[in-house]
Amino acid sequence: MARYVLRRLLTFIPVLFVIVTVVFFLIRLAPGGPFDTEREFPQDVQRQLNEYYGQNLPLYQQYWNYLSSAVHGDLGRSLTQPRFTVTEWIALRFRVSLELGLYALALALAIGLSAGMLAALKPNTFWDYAPMSLAMVGICLPTFVLGPILVWLFPIQLGMLSEAGWRYPSDKVLPSITLGVAFAAYIARLSRGGLLEVLSQDFIRTARAKGLGETRILLRHALRGGLQPVVTYLGPAAAGLLTGSFVVETIFNVPGLGREFIKAALDRDYTMIMGTVLFFAMLILVFNLVVDIVVAWLDPRLRHSLQ
Amino acid sequence: MKRRDFIAMGVAHTAGLLALQGCMGREIAAKAAEHNILLFGNDTDPGTLDPHLCTTFTEHRVMTALWEGLTSLDPADLSVVPGVAESWDISEDGLTYTFHLRQDARWSNGDPLTANDFIYAWRRILTPMLAAEYSYMLHVIRGAAEYNAGDVKDFSEVGAKALDDHTLEVKLAWPAPYLLSMQNHFTWFPVHPPTIERFDAMEHRDTKWTEPENIVTNGPYRMVAWVPDVEIRAVRNTHYWNSEAVSIDEVDFLPYGGKMMTLERSFRLGKLHLAVDLPISKIQVYQRDYPELLNIHDFLGCYFYRFNTTRPPFTDARIRRAFAMAIDCERIVKEVTRGGERPARNLVPPNTAGYTCKSTIPYDVEAARQLLADAGYPSGKGLPPIDLLYNTSENHQLIAESIQHMFQEAFGVRVVLRNQDAKVYFDSMKQLDYGMCRSAWIGDYLDPINFLECFETGGGNNRTGWSSQRFDSLLSQARLSPDTGERDGLYQQAEGLLMSEAPIAPVYFYTQRLLKRPEVQGWKPNIQAHIDYKYLRLAPGKE
Numbered sequence: 079m080a081r082y083v084l085r086r087l088l089t090f091i092p093v094l095f096v097i098v099t100v101v102f103f104l105i106r107l108a109p110g111g112p113f114d115t116e117r118e119f120p121q122d123v124q125r126q127l128n129e130y131y132g133q134n135l136p137l138y139q140q141y142w143n144y145l146s147s148a149v150h151g152d153l154g155r156s157l158t159q160p161r162f163t164v165t166e167w168i169a170l171r172f173r174v175s176l177e178l179g180l181y182a183l184a185l186a187l188a189i190g191l192s193a194g195m196l197a198a199l200k201p202n203t204f205w206d207y208a209p210m211s212l213a214m215v216g217i218c219l220p221t222f223v224l225g226p227i228l229v230w231l232f233p234i235q236l237g238m239l240s241e242a243g244w245r246y247p248s249d250k251v252l253p254s255i256t257l258g259v260a261f262a263a264y265i266a267r268l269s270r271g272g273l274l275e276v277l278s279q280d281f282i283r284t285a286r287a288k289g290l291g292e293t294r295i296l297l298r299h300a301l302r303g304g305l306q307p308v309v310t311y312l313g314p315a316a317a318g319l320l321t322g323s324f325v326v327e328t329i330f331n332v333p334g335l336g337r338e339f340i341k342a343a344l345d346r347d348y349t350m351i352m353g354t355v356l357f358f359a360m361l362i363l364v365f366n367l368v369v370d371i372v373v374a375w376l377d378p379r380l381r382h383s384l385q
Numbered sequence: 386m387k388r389r390d391f392i393a394m395g396v397a398h399t400a401g402l403l404a405l406q407g408c409m410g411r412e413i414a415a416k417a418a419e420h421n422i423l424l425f426g427n428d429t430d431p432g433t434l435d436p437h438l439c440t441t442f443t444e445h446r447v448m449t450a451l452w453e454g455l456t457s458l459d460p461a462d463l464s465v466v467p468g469v470a471e472s473w474d475i476s477e478d479g480l481t482y483t484f485h486l487r488q489d490a491r492w493s494n495g496d497p498l499t500a501n502d503f504i505y506a507w508r509r510i511l512t513p514m515l516a517a518e519y520s521y522m523l524h525v526i527r528g529a530a531e532y533n534a535g536d537v538k539d540f541s542e543v544g545a546k547a548l549d550d551h552t553l554e555v556k557l558a559w560p561a562p563y564l565l566s567m568q569n570h571f572t573w574f575p576v577h578p579p580t581i582e583r584f585d586a587m588e589h590r591d592t593k594w595t596e597p598e599n600i601v602t603n604g605p606y607r608m609v610a611w612v613p614d615v616e617i618r619a620v621r622n623t624h625y626w627n628s629e630a631v632s633i634d635e636v637d638f639l640p641y642g643g644k645m646m647t648l649e650r651s652f653r654l655g656k657l658h659l660a661v662d663l664p665i666s667k668i669q670v671y672q673r674d675y676p677e678l679l680n681i682h683d684f685l686g687c688y689f690y691r692f693n694t695t696r697p698p699f700t701d702a703r704i705r706r707a708f709a710m711a712i713d714c715e716r717i718v719k720e721v722t723r724g725g726e727r728p729a730r731n732l733v734p735p736n737t738a739g740y741t742c743k744s745t746i747p748y749d750v751e752a753a754r755q756l757l758a759d760a761g762y763p764s765g766k767g768l769p770p771i772d773l774l775y776n777t778s779e780n781h782q783l784i785a786e787s788i789q790h791m792f793q794e795a796f797g798v799r800v801v802l803r804n805q806d807a808k809v810y811f812d813s814m815k816q817l818d819y820g821m822c823r824s825a826w827i828g829d830y831l832d833p834i835n836f837l838e839c840f841e842t843g844g845g846n847n848r849t850g851w852s853s854q855r856f857d858s859l860l861s862q863a864r865l866s867p868d869t870g871e872r873d874g875l876y877q878q879a880e881g882l883l884m885s886e887a888p889i890a891p892v893y894f895y896t897q898r899l900l901k902r903p904e905v906q907g908w909k910p911n912i913q914a915h916i917d918y919k920y921l922r923l924a925p926g927k928e
Contacts, residue, residue, distance in 0.1 A: 108808070108809070109808070109809045109812040109813070110806075110807075110808030110809050110810075110811050110812040111808070111812075113518075114808055114811035114812060114815070115440070115811065116807075116811070116824075116825065117826070117846055118815065118845030118846045118848065119518045119519075119521075119845065120521050120845055121845065122513070122533065122534050123516060123517070123518055123520065123521070126513055126514070126515075126516035127516040127518075129516070130514070130515075130516045130590065155591045158432060159432055159433075160432070160433050160435070160438060160590045160591045161433060161435075161591060161592070161593060161595060161596065162591075163591075170613065229650070233650075233654055234650075234654070240656075241647070241650050241651060241654055241656075242641070242647045242650065242651055243615070243639065243651070243656070244614075244615050245615055245616055245639070328642070328644065329647075330647075331641055331642055331644060331647050333612075333613060333614030333615055333642075337642065344806065344807065344808065345808070346808050
């Protein structure tokens with residue numbers, strides 16, 4: 079297992095290298111630069127700014143400088159937020175996204191798993207149809223529709239909870255729900271499917287024949303196998319949740335990383351774009367690795383094939 | 386300030402904030418007013434609060450709470466009133482200003498504020514290494530431009546010096562009567578030398594001296610918290626010389642990431658006392674249902690279109706003028722922008738430091754057709770398709786579409802709209818890669834020259850390819866003239882020339898919109914949208 083993990087970790091290096099290289103040159107192909115604004119600053123100032131941030135150097139040299147400092151963990155200074163390094167800024171933003179993502183994830187798991195289990199235990203009854211239809215609605219409702227509906231319903235009509243911001247505890251409820259609902263719906267459907275498949279297998283019939291209660295069968299025997307599809311899905315989903323959703327952050331004015339990613343691109347803040355892209359890439363690579371490990375732990379057959 | 390004091394003060398003020406925590410949306414602003422806290426909805430979070438690196442109006446709104454220049458402006462009429470300087474003398478030729486600083490001026494940590502602090506600040510913003518975007522605002526000081534360009538290394542050759550701790554002498558490169566009102570611009574604010582030194586920020590842009598635990602300021606408020614994109618909290622600065630005049634205890638700036646819809650919603654739900662703007666679609670709703678909350682007033686800015694004078698057909702001044710004459714500005718402000726804007730038929734907003742332009746481009750489609758005929762395109766026949774560029778925004782698009790329609794109706798010409806993302810659009814404008822493009826200018830200080838000098842030959846903000854020796858020389862003469870009447874005459878000639886050559890087609894003069902709850906009192910509208918926080922009061926219970 080350790081060798082497998084090590085091998086996977088080593089593959090990160092070429093992947094990240096390719097990403098850094100492609101993004102570095104691609105963003106400089108886009109017209110306009112970080113210091114272009116509605117009003118043009120004097121030529122001297124433009125020159126001084128480019129010198130200050132090393133943007134006057136030949137491109138290959140900038141690339142080399144970036145690469146060598148990135149290897150040492152220095153992602154440089156933001157070109158548009160002078161008081162923060164890229165690393166500090168990402169850390170600051172990611173903390174918010176992480177908080178929001180964790181609330182949403184907890185909500186998604188709590189609702190999704192209970193609905194899925196309920197439906198799997200009582201297949202083709204009201205207890206199956208009701209939550210699964212709701213889940214379908216949840217999947218179909220994009221966040222940019224659900225968010226404004228929740229805002230209209232709670233703060234505007236009922237005068238409760240908060241419509242925007244990240245200042246008071248009540249600000250955090252609606253964005254978490256909006257972000258969590260779609261994931262809850264997926265989890266519900268996946269866990270229902272997974273559980274139903276396991277529940278129809280022979281070892282479950284044996285357990286039933288031994289006279290075990292349904293709850294015990296579900297929790298002790300079926301859940302581990304039945305949750306596999308959920309776990310596979312959770313890897314990329316958690317990465318998506320934790321890095322924040324641009325739409326939810328925009329609707330609710332949440333200062334997370336997703337919004338920053340878009341802003342950096344629009345501002346042509348080269349170092350910030352590189353930093354956020356690298357961070358997202360790392361996150362997805364790591365989560366996929368974690369998922370593979372967890373799946374292997376859940377399914378002994380896979381574990382053997384890895385070794 | 387000692388660390389212990391800082392913590393104690395933080396605790397005291399957190400208590401006020403905690404009181405707000407339990408409130409539901411609708412009560413927050415009312416509750417905050419009882420605690421004498423002003424909740425100010427700002428459009429975006431400042432990128433920086435370093436006065437030498439700020440570039441936006443959004444930042445300016447926060448800056449004026451934290452800083453004070455040599456002079457200040459009375460928000461009622463924008464007349465110059467004493468700030469850190471209690472009086473000043475101007476020499477006969479208008480080239481030497483001597484400021485007398487008040488003895489009781491202090492920094493927010495209690496240090497005395499001296500003339501040398503201003504010299505230090507001005508040296509910093511003019512340091513080439515710092516690459517301060519707005520350093521050219523100080524080029525009016527003799528020798529400042531040369532020092533800023535790196536041609537002069539010794540700051541003592543620049544015409545600014547401290548005669549003693551409380552006397553400051555400024556020698557100008559040209560008589561600039563707007564020098565006094567310009568002192569309210571952040572570029573001229575002092576900085577606290579020991580703090581700058583501590584963070585090695587003299588030549589470095591990226592330091593932590595503006596973090597709330599480090600920053601030292603000299604205005605009516607001082608910052609105690611800054612969570613990016615969440616809040617800036619500024620509390621009364623007890624060391625401010627005029628602290629007794631300050632009524633509100635704390636001002637909280639809450640940024641909305643440029644999302645006007647969200648900002649308006651928060652205001653409507655009672656989470657803000659002031660909101661700096663609202664979406665166009667909401668203006669009529671407020672005018673109908675809550676006129677007492679909506680304030681619209683003139684703003685020192687002009688929205689216009691540029692012509693690319695290097696690309697046919699706009700190489701011909703008659704054609705440019707004809708197109709400018711075919712824009713029905715009245716209809717655009719009535720039917721499209723609907724924010725009380727004034728239609729513009731020239732560049733400099735009326736009554737800018739007493740100057741109102743006499744030569745305008747009339748709205749006259751018949752005369753426009755005649756001009757086109759003179760230029761060889763009778764009723765527009767034979768005109769190539771016009772490339773009309775604007776940057777992504779619902780507003781710009783609506784205006785571009787109506788102008789497209791007006792040109793098609795007037796001349797039967799095909800107008801192709803081209804929409805670009807902001808940075809791409811700046812680049813196209815710089816490269817003169819457009820036929821016509823939307824543009825705007827917001828005044829930095831109250832003087833027509835600030836608008837007119839954009840169109841000097843080779844100026845970075847010209848971006849039309851237009852050049853006129855006569856225009857350049859009129860502006861140079863105006864700069865050197867110490868006499869207001871003579872200067873206004875030269876401005877009239879220069880702007881008259883600009884309007885007859887028409888490298889631009891004016892559309893409207895901006896307005897500033899502000900949503901204000903009735904609790905907020907003492908606010909006065911003015912053309913620079915300058916807010917002096919010490920004049921604001923909160924009257925709780927006023928609904």
